[in-house]
Amino acid sequence: MMEWTDRHCRFFLRQLTQHCLLYTEMVTTAAVLRGNPDWLLKFSPAEHPLALQLGGSDPEALATAARIGADYGYDEINLNVGCPSNRVRSGRFGACLMAEPGLVADCVAVMLASVDVPVTVKTRIGIDSQDSYEFLQQFIEHVMAAGCRTVIIHARKAMLGGLSPKENRTIPPLKYATVYRVKRDFPELEVILNGGITDLHAAATHLETVDGVMLGREAYHNPFILAGVDARFYGATQQPISRDMAIRRMLPYIEMELHAGTALKHITRHLLGLYQGVPGARAWRRHLSQHATAGNAGIEVIEEALDIVHHIAATVDPEPLAQAGHGGM
Numbered sequence: 001m002m003e004w005t006d007r008h009c010r011f012f013l014r015q016l017t018q019h020c021l022l023y024t025e026m027v028t029t030a031a032v033l034r035g036n037p038d039w040l041l042k043f044s045p046a047e048h049p050l051a052l053q054l055g056g057s058d059p060e061a062l063a064t065a066a067r068i069g070a071d072y073g074y075d076e077i078n079l080n081v082g083c084p085s086n087r088v089r090s091g092r093f094g095a096c097l098m099a100e101p102g103l104v105a106d107c108v109a110v111m112l113a114s115v116d117v118p119v120t121v122k123t124r125i126g127i128d129s130q131d132s133y134e135f136l137q138q139f140i141e142h143v144m145a146a147g148c149r150t151v152i153i154h155a156r157k158a159m160l161g162g163l164s165p166k167e168n169r170t171i172p173p174l175k176y177a178t179v180y181r182v183k184r185d186f187p188e189l190e191v192i193l194n195g196g197i198t199d200l201h202a203a204a205t206h207l208e209t210v211d212g213v214m215l216g217r218e219a220y221h222n223p224f225i226l227a228g229v230d231a232r233f234y235g236a237t238q239q240p241i242s243r244d245m246a247i248r249r250m251l252p253y254i255e256m257e258l259h260a261g262t263a264l265k266h267i268t269r270h271l272l273g274l275y276q277g278v279p280g281a282r283a284w285r286r287h288l289s290q291h292a293t294a295g296n297a298g299i300e301v302i303e304e305a306l307d308i309v310h311h312i313a314a315t316v317d318p319e320p321l322a323q324a325g326h327g328g329m
Contacts, residue, residue: 002026002083004220008262009270010047011253013219015246016226019234021049023214026080028093029056032065041072044253051076053122055083055093057100059107063114070115077115079107081123084158085165095158098127098135101142108146120150122194125178126157133178140186150190152214153179169217180209200228207233221273243274247306251299258298268292268302279316280309 005013005025013022027040032054043050052069054077056062066077081104083094097104104121111119121143125136140151156172163171174196183191193206194214203213219226224243230236241249254267268288275281287305291297 002085004270006266006270007043007047008257008267009220010050011044012246012250012267012270013223013226014047015249016223016241017229019049019230019236020226021051021076022047023051023053023078024074026053026055026083027065029054029058029061029065032068033061037068037072041069041074043072045073048073049075051078051120053078053080055080057092057097057103057107059103059110062107063110066111066119067114070117074117076118076120077111078120078122078152079104079111081121082152082154082158083165084124084160084163084168095124095127096160098123098139098158099130101139104139105142105146108143108148112147118150119148120152121148122152122154124154124156124158125175128157128160131157133181136178136182137185140182140189144186144189149188150192151182152192152194153182155179155193155195176206183210198222200225200232204232220270222276223270223273224276243278244306246274247271247302251302254299254302263295264297264299264301265292271302275309278309278313280312283308283312 002025005023010022010024013020024043031040041052052066052072052074054062054065054069056065056079062079069077080094081097085094108119108121123139125131143151155174155176155178156168158168159172176193179191179193183189190211192212192214193210194216197203197206197213197215198218203215206213215225224246227240227242227246231240250267250271254264257267258264269292272285272288275284284305287308288301291301291304294301
């Protein structure tokens with residue numbers, strides 16, 4: 001989710017669910033140690049619970065970056081050993097590190113020694129021809145021996161040669177049974193399943209076997225799915241939020257960010273999918289895309305987009321906008 005789940009995105013998603021653990025985009029250790037950590041790592045307290053996802057392969061650099069992240073107040077530090085992009089491979093981090101379980105274990109151990117918050121690992125079920133269950137099992141054994149107690153497993157292997165990052169999200173087949181087997185073989189390990197989950201019914205089915213599920217691109221492109229999470233999985237009893245209410249709650253934040261110099265387009269790009277599946281969704285996306293890019297664009301652009309959606313919905317069926325969230329149930 002690099003360049004997607006930035007702080008504006010996370011603040012918006014937090015309006016839809018109070019309980020989901022949110023993750024940052026992957027941040028490299030070089031960026032943390034040599035760049036502007038305040039610009040990279042600052043976040044609103046409203047985003048909690050929140051995990052910082054790091055990319056790197058140098059144990060000491062990861063330990064330092066993890067310590068910085070913990071000092072900023074993140075609730076978890078996650079080591080990404082699953083991203084298959086060319087940029088990640090050339091920097092010797094991401095999915096290619098599955099071939100070096102000893103190094104990953106060293107990274108986890110020193111990170112754990114440096115912080116008082118959990119250190120987790122996000123990985124794949126294999127890479128290239130190294131895709132046997134025994135390969136994954138040995139990898140899991142290494143990170144557990146280092147002290148890791150939670151793994152997030154994308155139920156596809158990564159093809160590091162010949163496939164683009166986009167293709168790596170769709171072409172290697174999903175093998176949920178492999179992740180289920182990890183949970184059976186390592187019952188003391190918290191296992192979070194990732195990959196191809198597009199509705200809450202599927203999530204509930206997976207939770208009969210594993211400890212958690214991670215939603216990635218579905219939550220970004222169809223964020224209203226999160227509006228049904230708190231009631232279904234966390235026992236929340238308050239009325240779920242509506243799409244309109246989520247936008248209204250965003251307006252004070254947007255005004256504050258505009259006053260601080262943030263361009264509107266950097267926030268509205270994360271709001272485009274909110275009305276997916278209801279009348280006016282296309283007009284919503286079009287209006288924001290066309291008008292939020294202006295240098296002087298303000299919240300009036302969002303108000304106008306809302307008016308357009310309401311007008312279209314009123315001519316078709318007012319119910320979808322009036323109802324609160326039941327995302328994908």
